[in-house]
Amino acid sequence: MKFSYNWIQSFFIKKLPSSEKLADILTLHSFESSSKNGVLDLDILPNRGSDCFSHIGVAREIATILDIKLQIPPINFIRNGKTENFISVEIKAKNACSRYVARTISGIKVSSSPKWMQERLKLCGLRPINNIVDAANYVMIETGQPLHAFDAEKIIGKKIIVRFAKKGEKITALDGQKFDLDPSILVIADNDNPIAIAGIKGGKSPEVSKKTKTVVIESANFNSKTVRASSKKLGLKTDASLRFEHGIDPNLAEFASNRLAYMIQKIAGGKVSKSLIDFYPKKAFSKTIKLDLIYVNKLLGTKISEKEIKNILERLGLKTSKIGSYLKVTIPTFRLDLSLPEDLIEEIGRIYGYENILPKLPFGSLIPAKRNLKVFWRGIIKNILKETGFSEIYNYSFISKKDVSIFKINPLEVKNPTSSEFQYLRPSLICNLLKNIKKNNSKEIKIFELGDIFGSTEKTMLAGMVSQDNAFFILKGTIDLLLRNLAITDFYYDSYLENISFWNSKRSAEIKIGKQKIGFLGEISSSILKSLDISEKVAAFELDFEKLQKFCSEEHEYMPISKHPAAIRDLSILVPKKVKTVDVLNIINALGGVLVRDVDLFDIYEGKEVPFGKKNFAFRIIYQAEDRTLETNEIDKVHQKIIKILDENPEWQVRK
């Protein structure tokens, strides 16, 4: 919010520090501030809107910090008219309007406002209109109390009614904008129609014009929640609504009304009514807070003396009296934000200066940080993937409307998205990773992401993606390595034929550990690749991280290295294409028994050199015993047995 440096200076006899210095001081003690060309731009904190959305409020802050005296502006005007002759006020919505002060000024001369006033208004971002409206705005910026002036003669029935709007009522605002009202919106009405949206904006009908002779000035206190709700509903934020939303001291209404009367009389002449109409059934009184002096220093970690605490509070305009080890602190009604001892401690701290609080390391029981397994395994997994050449991606948790149709999914929808690009929550990490593949030119890319997805529940997933010809098997090898490094051994790949969204059902597998499904590995369906315009083959895996993490173990035991030599035998077998590696492997392992230490499929060949519809597997079998050196004929016996049994299958042929 913008404030005029000269205007603030006008509240002090003493010369203030330069505006740059003042901005620095305010930043350290009150609000983040900057200064430019005589304008102070202050970021008033939301809890201080009630007293600091005004020049007087900011001046009061400065007076407190610098410990100098503040001069309240004058309100001395001549009262010689009657309010009741012109207007009556009825408050129907008593809960939404705690105070309504009205008075009339007759015989005024509407023209443009003086230059000094116009300049101050412009500095603060307001457009000058005429002397009446400008004076009302001026006093609002000065005191924080929104004010409004109606042309008294245009108020039908000479009656002001504060009520909620009726169904179907409409209003045209001062700037010509039309609004449909409803019974949740508080209005000021005359006998017939709404003439203002209470606390937000005036209506066109009783507008002050050059012909206006008598004005009614309104200085009211509307309920902050009511104004906030109406403002939101109408999509209309004004200088007045901003102030009401933050709450205003009802005791300010009278002072502001007087100040405006003074100002109008000074710049537009006229007779100010002697009496005020003042609807104020429940007066606001000062509260008191019991402040424990020991607690002040305990919470701040300081040694501020009692004298200094009292001094600070009194500079803030609070009254103190001592009762035992407590201070009874009386809070003026303009400080709506102060209600707890902690609120007072903040006041003491910031005026004392946070820079004066000396750092002190905490003193307490030595409790080591607990290990978080999720964090621990996440670290290990990320490292393994990185070491195998994968780059880590952080994608948005959102997916677009277009993605929903491409992937044929039904994800959770955001009620108020910023754009259709971010309209849904990702139900899988795959969608955005695929877009990463496309974005990075598709070729030979290895990426992964670990993050949350959303469906009926929120789940943490680990996904990897490779774009390359042999993508499926590169990923399978990666998963093998990853799981083994996490000390998981009983995992396997199960064929999965059901058709689910983006996987190519003929080229995907379910990954299981024991009986638990923990994820998928597969090629992305070609139709999806086509719609994303990706020409490479792409495979991906997606694992349920929390399930996986439960299987991870740090247990690792050394296996004695056999002292006895290993013998290697290669075995080449021609089988029909449909035969799976595991079918052959199982037989080799079953027959080989303990003597077979390892079987490695080192080549699969399909093509010119083998008959059509067949493929050739080349296995390398390693024979080794733990307790003895295997004799050649012992190995040959087992090996020949394997060959014999494999050959018994009429469609298989071991190549000798």
Added chain:
Amino acid sequence: MELENIQKEAQKAIKNSNNLEELNMVFSKYCGKQGEIGLILKSLKKLSKEERIKIGKQTNKAKNLLKLEFDKRKKQLGEKSINKEESIDITAPGEKVFLGHLHPLTLIRREVEYIFQKLGFSIVEGPEIENERYNFDALNIPKDHPARDLWDTFWLKTKEPLLLRTHTSPVQIRYMEKNQPPLRIIVPGKVFRHEATDSSHNIQFYQIEGLMVDKDISSANFKAVIQEFFNEFFKREVKIRLRPSYFPFTEPSFEIDMACLTCQGKGCSVCSKTGWVEIIGAGMVHPNVFKNSGLNPKNWQGFAFGIGLDRLTMMKYRIDDIRLLYSGDLRFINQF
């Protein structure tokens, strides 16, 4: 004697051999199975027992002697041949070896976690989808209050009103509901804001929440802990300052600025000419927050803070656009 001649001849040949290949040929000529000495040994069968023992001994002795000389020569020639090897162009590029890359946010998050763990803070996490109670109400942010406008919120189309958490602070409540002080935690996590994006604002980013509660934790303690963190993180003494702020869930509330590292506090474009960079929101836990978590505010005091992980990352690596972090662009990620 024949053996003696063979031996001399062989010794000479060993000496004269110029490379390993020649030496090998000499070896098989004399000591191989079909070599001269081998033949003598084979012919032993024909001799009488006495002679067999005698000549056998001599032959084996000669054979062993030659073997020694062979080995000696072999070593010499080996060294010679190494010296003879062609030199390589050491300026030619090395074979490319590929390692993947961790995202900069992961790197910085780990560093922050490491520092706080050393200070005794445990790492705790919470859900990204939250309800109003944890995200707002329990944190003393009332409904229909302008303070709620500080957190522009994404709401979900769900039966019960759910939202994407706007900060990691809900985890304060979740943790205090289940754990008794003394407590020291940090909560790293993704948060969401419904706002326009630009080079320093994004609809999602990461925060690291901190919470320390004990009998008499003070603002002075907070200042010390956070100073410790900064010095560790930037590996040098970093100047910080506290200034007043407002958060409904802390009282008093502070904003922590650090002296801009780019200009050393002189004022530049990074710090909008102020010399300071806003980096942490913090404060002393509000009594209502203790109450809402089931703790008696009379018994406990504590501080809470929230660090912007993205901003910290951007400062550390001088990244000028937050959106790069979520671009999935490998030209960016592969620099880390």
